[in-house]
Structures are given as C-alpha cells and as structure tokens.
Amino acid sequence: MADKVKLLEVNRLKKYFHAGKKKVLKAVDDVSFYVYKGETLGLVGESGCGKSTVGRTIINLYKATSGNVIYDGMNVQQKLSVRDLKKYKKKMQMIFQDPYSSLNPRMTVAEIIAEGIDNHAPGISRERKMEKVYQLLELVGLHSSHANRYPHEFSGGQRQRIGIARALAVEPEFIIADEPIAALDVSIQAQIVNLLRELQRGKQLTYLFIAHDLSMVKHISDRVAVMYLGQLVELSGSEKLYANPLHPYTKALLSAVPLPDPDLERTRERIILKGDVPNPLHPPCGCRFRTRCPEAKAICAEAAPEWRETERDHFVACHIYSACW
Amino acid sequence: MEKILSVENLHVSFYSDGGEIAAVRGVSFDVNKGETLAIVGESGSGKSVTAKTLMKLLPKQNSIIKQGDVKYGGKNLVQLTNRDMEKLRGSEISMVFQDPMTSLNPTMTIGKQVMEGLKRHRTMSKKTAYTRTVELLELVGIPDPGERINQYPHQFSGGMRQRVVIAMALACNPKMLIADEPTTALDVTIQAQILELMKELQKKFQTAIILITHDLGVVANMAQRVAVMYAGEIMESGTLDEIFYQPKHPYTWGLLSSMPKLHADRSLPLTPIPGTPPDLSHLPEGCPFAPRCQYALKVCHQYEPGKTKVSTTHTVSCWLEDERAPKVKKPEGIGGMQRGRQSKIAGS
Ligand SMILES: Nc1ncnc2c1ncn2[C@@H]1O[C@H](COP(=O)(O)OP(=O)(O)O)[C@@H](O)[C@H]1O
Ligand SMILES: Nc1ncnc2c1ncn2[C@@H]1O[C@H](COP(=O)(O)OP(=O)(O)O)[C@@H](O)[C@H]1O
Ligand code: SF4
Ligand code: SF4
Ligand SMILES: [Mg+2]
Numbered sequence: 001m002a003d004k005v006k007l008l009e010v011n012r013l014k015k016y017f018h019a020g021k022k023k024v025l026k027a028v029d030d031v032s033f034y035v036y037k038g039e040t041l042g043l044v045g046e047s048g049c050g051k052s053t054v055g056r057t058i059i060n061l062y063k064a065t066s067g068n069v070i071y072d073g074m075n076v077q078q079k080l081s082v083r084d085l086k087k088y089k090k091k092m093q094m095i096f097q098d099p100y101s102s103l104n105p106r107m108t109v110a111e112i113i114a115e116g117i118d119n120h121a122p123g124i125s126r127e128r129k130m131e132k133v134y135q136l137l138e139l140v141g142l143h144s145s146h147a148n149r150y151p152h153e154f155s156g157g158q159r160q161r162i163g164i165a166r167a168l169a170v171e172p173e174f175i176i177a178d179e180p181i182a183a184l185d186v187s188i189q190a191q192i193v194n195l196l197r198e199l200q201r202g203k204q205l206t207y208l209f210i211a212h213d214l215s216m217v218k219h220i221s222d223r224v225a226v227m228y229l230g231q232l233v234e235l236s237g238s239e240k241l242y243a244n245p246l247h248p249y250t251k252a253l254l255s256a257v258p259l260p261d262p263d264l265e266r267t268r269e270r271i272i273l274k275g276d277v278p279n280p281l282h283p284p285c286g287c288r289f290r291t292r293c294p295e296a297k298a299i300c301a302e303a304a305p306e307w308r309e310t311e312r313d314h315f316v317a318c319h320i321y322s323a324c325w
Numbered sequence: 326m327e328k329i330l331s332v333e334n335l336h337v338s339f340y341s342d343g344g345e346i347a348a349v350r351g352v353s354f355d356v357n358k359g360e361t362l363a364i365v366g367e368s369g370s371g372k373s374v375t376a377k378t379l380m381k382l383l384p385k386q387n388s389i390i391k392q393g394d395v396k397y398g399g400k401n402l403v404q405l406t407n408r409d410m411e412k413l414r415g416s417e418i419s420m421v422f423q424d425p426m427t428s429l430n431p432t433m434t435i436g437k438q439v440m441e442g443l444k445r446h447r448t449m450s451k452k453t454a455y456t457r458t459v460e461l462l463e464l465v466g467i468p469d470p471g472e473r474i475n476q477y478p479h480q481f482s483g484g485m486r487q488r489v490v491i492a493m494a495l496a497c498n499p500k501m502l503i504a505d506e507p508t509t510a511l512d513v514t515i516q517a518q519i520l521e522l523m524k525e526l527q528k529k530f531q532t533a534i535i536l537i538t539h540d541l542g543v544v545a546n547m548a549q550r551v552a553v554m555y556a557g558e559i560m561e562s563g564t565l566d567e568i569f570y571q572p573k574h575p576y577t578w579g580l581l582s583s584m585p586k587l588h589a590d591r592s593l594p595l596t597p598i599p600g601t602p603p604d605l606s607h608l609p610e611g612c613p614f615a616p617r618c619q620y621a622l623k624v625c626h627q628y629e630p631g632k633t634k635v636s637t638t639h640t641v642s643c644w645l646e647d648e649r650a651p652k653v654k655k656p657e658g659i660g661g662m663q664r665g666r667q668s669k670i671a672g673s
C-alpha cells in the first residue's frame with residue numbers, strides 16, 4: 001500500500017498538568033504517532049493513562065506543553081490565524097462517552113444538529129437546513145420524527161446516534177471518538193460500531209478510536225496503539241498486535257481480556273500483573289512499566305526505552321527489542 | 326450437588342409516577358454448594374433487583390415482592406424479619422457491589438471496618454479480631470497489611486478497595502456470595518486479579534457465588550452455570566457449555582453474535598440486536614423479546630412462551646421450542662465456533 005497518506009502526525013507530544021504546589025502530572029509524556037487518511041487508529045490503555053488527554057490536545061481543547069500536531073501539513077499547535085483555526089476545527093469532531101452530558105438538555109435534537117450545520121455552512125436557508133437535519137437523522141438510524149424531541153427522551157444508544165449526527169453535521173474529515181460505546185449495552189455497542197464503520201466507508205472518514213475494550217478496539221481498528229502511564233508502549237497493525245504482541249504490557253493486557261469462549265478460558269495461561277498502575281505524579285524511573293513487568297531487568301530502571309520502529313509500521317518501546325538488552 | 330438456595334417464581338415491582346415497573350417477573354433458579362452461577366443480561370434486565378431481593382435490600386418505600394419464595398437452609402427469606410435477615414447477612418450470605426464504596430465507610434480505617442464486621446457475628450477479643458483482620462487482608466492480597474490496616478479507603482486504589490470488600494464479605498466464611506458486577510468498574514488487568522482471587526477463595530472455602538455481570542467473557546471465565554435475563558425474566562439457563570455452545574434462545578444468540586471476538590476475523594461485521602429493551606412499565610403482550618426478535622412468530626406477540634427443558638440442566642423460554650413451530654437453526658458463527666479449531670491468541 002504505497003498510497004497511504006498521513007493525515008495526522010503527532011510528534012513528541014507532551015501535556016503536563018499542574019497538580020498543586022510544584023507538582024506536575026505528566027499526563028502525556030513524549031508521544032509520537034501518525035494516522036493514515038481513511039484508517040481507524042485505536043488507542044487503548046487503562047483508565048488514567050492519558051488517552052483522553054491525547055485526544056483533547058489534538059483537537060485543541062488543550063494547549064500542548066510541547067511537541068507538534070500536524071494535520072494535513074498544518075502545524076496546529078503553533079499560533080494559528082483565526083481563519084486557519086476555524087478551518088481546522090471544522091475538519092475535526094469529537095464524540096464522547098457520555099452523549100447525555102455533551103448534549104444540551106434544553107435544545108431539541110433538530111436544534112442540536114442545526115448548530116453544527118450553521119457552523120459548517122453559515123447562511124444556509126432554513127429549509128435546506130431542516131432537510132439536512134432529517135438526512136443526518138436517517139443516516140444515523142433515527143427518524144425525522146425525532147427532530148423535535150429533547151435528549152432525555154432517548155435511550156443511551158439513541159443519544160449516541162444524536163452525538164454522531166451532530167459531529168457529522170460539520171462534515172468533518174477526522175473524528176476522535178473517546179470511549180463512544182463504553183456506557184452502552186453489548187447489543188447496542190454493536191449497533192453503534194457498525195454505524196461508525198458504515199459512515200467511515202461512505203464518507204471516507206478517518207478515526208482515532210479511544211477505548212479500553214480491547215476486543216472492540218481490535219474489531220474496529222486498522223492499527224492499534226497501546227498506552228501506559230502517559231506514554232505509548234506499542235503500535236502496530238491490529239491483527240498483528242493481537243497475534244504477536246511484543247511489549248510485555250501489551251501481552252499482559254491481551255491475556256487479561258476474558259473471552260466469551262469457555263474452552264479457551266479453560267486452557268489459557270493468563271499473565272496476571274502484580275499490583276496497581278503507579279501514581280502518575282511519581283512514575284517509576286527508567287521504563288514506567290518496570291514495577292509490574294514480569295521481564296524487567298536492571299537496565300529497565302536505569303534508562304527509559306526508546307520508541308522504535310522494529311519493522312515497518314510496528315513500533316515498540318522496550319529494552320528487550322533494543323541492542324542494549 | 327447440594328442445593329443451598331432456591332428461588333421460586335419471584336416477582337418484584339416498583340411503583341413510580343409512571344405506574345408499576347415490573348422489574349422481576351417469574352424468576353426461578355437454584356444455587357449449589359461451591360459453584361458459580363452467573364446471571365447475565367443487559368442493563369435494566371432485573372439482575373440487581375433479583376440480588377437485592379435475596380439480600381432483603383430493596384428500598385421499602387416503593388418496592389414490593391409480589392410473589393415468590395427464596396428458600397435457604399429451611400427458611401423462606403422473603404418472609405424473614407429484618408432482624409433475622411440481619412443475622413444471616415454477612416455470616417451466611419454476603420454481597421459485593423460494583424462500587425466498593427457502597428460497602429465502605431470513608432471516615433473509618435480499613436482495619437476498623439473489617440474488625441467490626443468480624444465482631445458483629447462472632448464474639449472475639451480485640452486482639453484476635455486484629456490478628457484475624459491482618460490475616461484476611463493478606464489473604465485477599467493487600468500488600469503490607471499490618472500497615473495498610475490503619476489507612477482510610479481513599480488511600481486505596483479501586484482494585485485494592487474491592488479486595489477489602491471481598492475480605493469483609495468472606496470474613497465469616499459465608500456459604501454464599503452475591504457479587505453484583507464486582508469488576509465492571511475496574512481496568513482489565515485489575516479485573517483479572519480480582520476474578521482470580523475470587524476463584525481461589527471459592528476453592529478454599531467452598532463458597533457458592535452468584536455472579537451478576539453483563540460481560541460474557543467474565544461468565545466464560547468464572548461460571549459453571551448461567552442464567553440469561555431479559556426484561557425481568559430468565560430467557561434461558563443451562564451449564565456454561567450449553568449456553569455458549571448450544572444456545573437455544575434468540576436473545577442468547579443475539580448477545581453472543583453482537584460481541585466482537587478477540588480471536589476472530591475483524592472483517593466480519595458484528596450482528597447487533599436491533600432496537601432497545603422494552604419499557605418495563607409498558608411491556609408488550611407475549612414474549613418480551615418479540616419486538617427485537619427476527620424469528621418472532623405470530624404467537625410470540627400474543628402469548629408468553631412456557632419453559633421447555635431441553636436437557637436436565639438446560640431450560641429455554643421460547644416458542645421456537647414448541648413442536649408446532651418451524652425449525653430454526655442458530656445463526657452461523659456462534660455456538661462452538663472455536664470447538665475443534667486451533668486458534669492462536671495471546672496467552673493461550
Ligand atoms: N484537566 C486536567 N487537570 C489535571 N489533571 C488531569 C486533567 N485531565 C486529566 N488529568 C490527569 O491526567 C491523567 C490522564 O488522564 P486521561 O487523559 O483522562 O486518561 P484516560 O482518558 O486514559 O483515562 C490522569 O492522571 C488524570 O487524572
Ligand atoms: N429503586 C428503584 N426504583 C424504581 N425502579 C427501580 C429501582 N431499582 C431498579 N428499578 C428498575 O428495575 C429495573 C431493573 O433494574 P436492575 O435490576 O437494577 O437492572 P440490572 O439488570 O441492570 O441490574 C430497571 O428498569 C430499573 O429502572
Ligand atoms: S523495558 Fe524492561 S521493564 Fe519496560 S517493558 Fe521492557 S522489559 Fe519490561
Ligand atoms: S418466543 Fe418468539 S419472539 Fe420470543 S424469543 Fe422465541 S421466537 Fe423470539
Ligand atoms: Mg478517558
């Protein structure tokens with residue numbers, strides 16, 4: 001596949017938060033990856049590892065502490081002109097875990113979606129606008145008769161559809177979906193995931209899909225990035241990552257997922273990690289995973305492993321895969 | 326197999342402005358000594374209400390047990406006075422909730438809370454209670470229990486809190502533990518730790534577990550028997566293998582095929598169940614799953630199906646089991662997909 005184009009590049013991104021006197025929380029600490037146009041990149045990791053912060057920094061909700069976010073050739077963490085910033089914001093939309101808290105309860109569904117259309121195409125006639133609202137509702141599997149209802153009149157899955165319709169109203173190219181199905185039931189999760197996939201095909205969308213459910217991430221993603229305590233530990237094609245994980249954390253994470261297949265569950269050897277994720281205010285020196293890593297050696301406390309491409313499109317940060325092991 | 330609990334035809338309702346919410350409708354199941362029975366279903370299907378009924382923890386102001394018995398050790402728990410139930414709770418039957426803070430007092434040290442639980446049911450000296458508390462914390466994998474005993478819940482991580490709650494639940498060696506989504510709020514590596522711990526302790530103490538979960542992976546990992554709930558009823562129940570490899574109910578099929586499989590080809594689309602669960606205050610006539618069921622017959626929209634026993638351990642509530650119904654094959658890809666086929670996955 002020679003014609004893969006990098007739509008988004010994230011280079012050495014850092015986002016630090018001040019957490020009280022002289023305390024710095026390194027929520028995202030030197031993260032680099034890219035997203036190809038038209039693909040889905042999954043971003044997984046346990047809660048608090050920095051997934052949402054990555055997403056929010058990319059979409060400019062947070063100002064990066066350092067590093068670059070380059071979108072379609074434009075460095076968006078630099079000072080942008082109002083015009084460029086506006087242009088950028090239109091190209092990117094975010095979908096959230098809890099659609100309810102992100103939908104204004106006092107606005108009708110039509111008003112919520114129309115807001116996006118106004119943003120995208122100011123001055124559009126009211127008639128055209130309502131036509132588009134109805135189109136979008138149908139597109140996400142709702143009915144035009146839902147247009148005049150309020151968010152609380154809908155189920156969780158339907159609210160997520162409204163959230164998706166709102167995002168699509170801006171006609172974005174890139175969607176950051178931050179745990180969009182985590183709050184939904186299994187049978188409804190599948191509805192939303194299928195919808196996201198169809199929309200991607202129909203509209204050539206690019207996704208950054210943030211989640212902690214590894215089975216679902218594998219299903220939806222072309223490539224998957226694994227994050228631990230503010231850093232990426234591994235990134236590769238999703239089939240490959242699941243069949244042949246390199247990083248000890250990826251291995252443990254995959255082996256911890258219970259599978260809906262009793263025969264497999266009876267025969268699997270599980271890697272059970274010891275202890276908890278360390279306090280992000282005081283991450284371990286060297287490799288951040290070393291306090292829980294079953295394969296840690298002396299060097300792992302001395303130096304942080306580098307983020308290296310071991311083969312094309314397979315990145316890993318672990319001393320096992322570097323010369324000094 | 327020694328039957329220790331038996332629930333018969335339980336009906337529980339709530340009353341609200343919108344009328345009666347029929348949350349549990351005719352639920353029956355048994356629990357045997359030392360086994361794990363999983364109750365699985367989507368949110369709102371009545372799992373927690375069932376559990377709370379067994380523990381007599383339903384809110385008094387708006388709930389009513391309309392019918393049914395819960396038999397345990399020669400008693401009917403439904404008719405027990407609150408005082409008698411108080412004695413049973415913790416000593417014979419314990420409960421663990423999704424949020425450990427439901428069971429923990431934020432203003433009391435961990436040690437004090439575990440000790441109080443111990444002393445509630447047994448008279449023992451302060452010193453014995455202290456020693457036993459340290460032992461219990463050690464048993465559930467709290468590092469440095471001698472030190473941690475003096476700390477408060479907020480100084481513990483979510484996983485560690487759930488360990489403490491499990492220690493408290495098992496302090497008096499109960500015959501039965503009801504665990505309502507005990508790992509749902511935890512990260513997957515911590516979930517693996519807690520599930521392992523529960524299995525270990527169960528083996529050691531022969532505790533029966535009712536495990537409530539929406540996660541079929543957790544079911545496959547933990548249970549010997551499974552009850553699938555939908556809209557307040559048990560749609561299908563059977564052994565673990567019966568439910569996963571020979572499921573008979575369209576809802577069970579739907580659940581299994583809407584889950585992505587970590588070890589399956591990702592180009593295959595998921596098959597969701599269309600629509601949403603019914604409103605329990607306006608239930609449809611007939612089978613509650615009929616509005617979402619692609620196999621629904623005319624009769625399904627009019628009459629509730631009866632229970633059919635397909636084996637001594639496997640029961641299904643579906644008209645498709647009626648001999649007059651057309652023969653339907655379960656959809657491709659579920660039920661023994663992995664059987665006899667080698668599959669490579671991490672950790673196997
Ligand atoms: N606005 C904020 N201010 C301070 N700390 C934050 C903020 N947002 C997130 N954090 C902290 O940054 C870390 C990463 O958080 P987050 O990106 O939300 O993780 P995830 O999405 O992977 O669960 C956590 O330790 C969190 O407490
Ligand atoms: N305290 C309550 N008051 C009114 N309705 C309730 C109450 N608790 C539960 N319900 C209703 O009972 C039904 C079953 O709830 P529950 O047993 O909690 O479901 P789940 O299977 O998710 O545990 C739901 O429709 C819920 O709205
Ligand atoms: S660098 Fe060392 S501690 Fe870190 S993951 Fe690799 S082996 Fe484990
Ligand atoms: S009884 Fe009818 S509607 Fe209900 S699950 Fe069976 S086939 Fe479907
Ligand atoms: Mg997040």
Ligand SMILES: [Mg+2]
Pocket residue numbers: 372373374505
């Ligand atoms: Mg519940």
